[in-house]
Amino acid sequence: MEHVPLAIIGAGQAGLATAHAANHNGVHPVVLEAAEHPGGSWPDYYDSLTLFSPARFSGLPGRAMPGDPDRYPLRDEVLDYLRDYASHLDADIRCGHRVERVEHTPKGFVLTTGDGVAVRARTVVAATGGFTRPHTPSLLGLDTFSGQVLHTAAYRSPDSFSGQRVIVVGGGNSGVQIAAELAEVAQVSLATRKPVAWANQRPLGRDIHWWFVRSGLDSAPLRRIWQNGPTLVNDDGRYRAAFATGNPDRRDMFTHLDGDKVTWSDGAVETIDTLLLATGYRPALDYLATTGALDDQGQPLHHGGLSTTVPGLGYVGLEFQRSFSSATLRGVGRDARHVLRRLQRRR
Known part of the structure; x- marks a missing residue:
């Protein structure tokens, strides 16, 4: 069985940042990636996705x-960047090897892939992040809804939604962006439990991320404030303008679904075609179950x-792992350095 000092699971932004941090520590890691190419979840996002940073x-x-440092990159630009980044790492990146099981033994870890490859590692970093397993919330009547139910993970473009009545559930950046895009061809409502705060x-001519970095908020643990406060959506004015037209509109979360109908909090009932979540x-961490x-x-x-609970095991790319930006492109590198330093001290 092959023995390696560090095995990284996942070659998305978190895994690649971890490999870079390992190189700086003089470690040549093995990176196991389920897909055929590096890039993590980026190839699976919707076509028009645009970064808000x-x-x-x-x-x-x-x-x-x-390119222009002040532009807002598109999905495919990010994917090209990640694959180029991977090509410059001193890392053994093995694509097409999905880790199915990790065992913790007195001598370290044994990782087994779906194609039967086994690797023994002294330390492991799980970098499959928080953007792999789509979350379906508990919605009353969802199991009886006869229309189309789609998670944003399966959404690509508005082409097939022309003339439909669509409800988008969830008011984060992606939900707002998709709702505005769909409204060009369909009648769309954004259903949220909390108001959307633009x-x-x-502000003052500088991108908000500049202010986050300069103020220190970028690395602050703001989980409680973020979860309990209103849903914040970064906007240069285009999305507020779109919602001001009335299509899309923002509504309080509906109470239940029944057949092809939705009942809103004010008692109004209407027929809908698609529920987009x-x-x-x-996090997709089933391989750690045992x-x-x-x-x-x-x-x-x-x-x-x-x-x-498990010595020698670390994570990179989890939401709010250490800070507000932990699950973002700009935050994973900082967390990767922190985790690898701590893992080395514990050896």
Whole structure:
């Protein structure tokens, strides 16, 4: 069986940032990636996805994103950048190898892939992040709804929605962006439990991410404020303008579904064609199920990305892992350095 000092699971932004941090520590890691190419979840996002952070704040450590630093890159630009970034790493990136099981032994870890390859590693970083497993919320009547139910993970473009009545559930950046796009061909409502709060994308002429970095908020642990406050959506004015037309509109969350009908909180009932769930993702960590690293809901037991139950195991790319920006392109590098330093101290 092959022995390696560090195995990284996933070659998306989190895994690649971890490999870069490993190189700086003099470690040549093995990176196991389920897909046929590096890039993580980016190839699976909708066609028009545009970053809400400019290129200057969207690069991984050691390699800036090319082109105009003040532009807002599209999905395919990010994917090209990640694949180029991977090609410059001193890492053994093995694509087409989905890790199915990780065993924790007295001598480290044994990782087994779906194609039967086994690798023994002294330390492991799970970098499959929080954007792999689409989350379907508990909605009354969803199991009886006769229309189309689609998660944003399966949405690509508005082409097939022409003339439909569509409800987008979830008011984050992606939900708002997709709702505005769909409204060009369909009648769309954005259903949220909390109001949408528009955040000026360029206050005082500077992108909001510039202010986050300069103020220190970019690395602040703002989980409680973020979860309990209104849903913030970065906007340069175009999305507010779109919602001001009345299509799309924003409504309080509906009470239930029944057949092809939805009942709104004010008692109004209407027929809808498609329910599109912009309800986020959960970490895809099933391969750790037998290690004792996860709680009863499959969530990792960790502090700042270090497993609290399994020595030698770390995480990179989890939402709010250490800060507001932990699951973003600009935040994973900082967390990767932190996790690898701590893992080395514990060896």
